[in-house]
Amino acid sequence: MRFAHWLRVLLAVSALAAAGFVPVAVMAQQVGQSSGLPIPRFVSIRNAPTNVRVGPGTNYAIAYTFLRPGMPVEITAEFDTWRRIRDVEGDEGWVHQNLVVGDRMALVAPWQQEGAFALRASASPESGVRAWLSPKMLVSVRGCDGVACEVRLNHTGETGRTTTYQGYLAQEVLWGVYEGEIID
Numbered sequence: 369m370r371f372a373h374w375l376r377v378l379l380a381v382s383a384l385a386a387a388g389f390v391p392v393a394v395m396a397q398q399v400g401q402s403s404g405l406p407i408p409r410f411v412s413i414r415n416a417p418t419n420v421r422v423g424p425g426t427n428y429a430i431a432y433t434f435l436r437p438g439m440p441v442e443i444t445a446e447f448d449t450w451r452r453i454r455d456v457e458g459d460e461g462w463v464h465q466n467l468v469v470g471d472r473m474a475l476v477a478p479w480q481q482e483g484a485f486a487l488r489a490s491a492s493p494e495s496g497v498r499a500w501l502s503p504k505m506l507v508s509v510r511g512c513d514g515v516a517c518e519v520r521l522n523h524t525g526e527t528g529r530t531t532t533y534q535g536y537l538a539q540e541v542l543w544g545v546y547e548g549e550i551i552d
Contacts, residue, residue, distance in 0.1 A: 400446035403465075407446065410544050411453075412473040413439045413463075420461035424450030431461040438506055440473045440544030456543050472509035472551060474519070474544030476501045476537065487535040491516040498535040499523075512539055512551040 398407045416437045421428040424447040434455075444460065445452035451468060454460045456478050476485055484500040491513060499521070501507070507519040519542075520534045539545060 400443070402446045402448055408442050408444050408454075410440055410442050410472060410474075410546070411451075411468040412471050412544075413437055413441060414467050414469045418463060418467050420453065420455075420459075420463055422461060424448065424452070424462045428462065432459060436506075438471075438473045438508075440475060441468065443468070472544065474507055474509050474517070474542040476505045476507060477503040477541045478543050479503075485537060485541050487519070487521070487533055487537060488516075489535055491518075491536045493538070495536070499533045501537070507537070507542075509542070509545060509551060510534075512545055512549055514548045514550050515539055517542055517545060517551070 399405060400407050413434045414437060416435050418434040418437075419430045420432050420434065422431045439455070441453040441455050443451045444454050447462075449465045450462045451465055452460060452462050453468070456475055477483065480503040483503055485502075486497045487499040487501055489495045489498055501521065505521060507521045510518040510520060512518070515538070516536045517539050518534070518536055520532060522530050522532050524530045539549075540547065545551065
């Protein structure tokens with residue numbers, strides 16, 4: 369009965385969209401059948417190692433394993449307590465819902481090999497630079513306004529001392545948040 373209801377809703381929205389009454393963006397929004405949360409959405413890996421399976425269950429083979437906690441992944445589907453995820457490389461597989469957490473993490477420009485990205489004191493592109501971040505650095509996302517994101521980074525230096533940096537990065541250089549997404 370639940371499926372039949374959603375099928376009727378989808379057909380009605382499709383008909384209205386075809387007639388020009390519903391924006392296309394409304395059609396793209398989906399919610400997970402198990403969680404009721406938006407699909408797709410970004411989450412992060414809770415623990416390491418975390419096995420990613422080829423299907424939704426422990427009887428399926430392991431496709432690959434995350435060796436670092438906190439890595440951002442995108443949930444693309446749900447099946448009961450299992451979540452299909454996509455990683456930064458575009459690889460997909462299934463993990464149990466307990467292996468991901470809603471904490472937002474992001475990778476700085478993982479598509480680049482070199483470069484430096486200004487971590488600024490405020491969201492303004494003219495504000496002072498607090499640190500320079502390299503591609504593939506993992507940051508915790510505190511919030512985004514659609515253009516810039518407030519992030520935090522714990523960096524362990526050569527001496528073994530950990531320094532925490534907090535500031536703003538341009539949203540377009542982060543993998544783990546959507547373009548224009550607002551996070552409070």
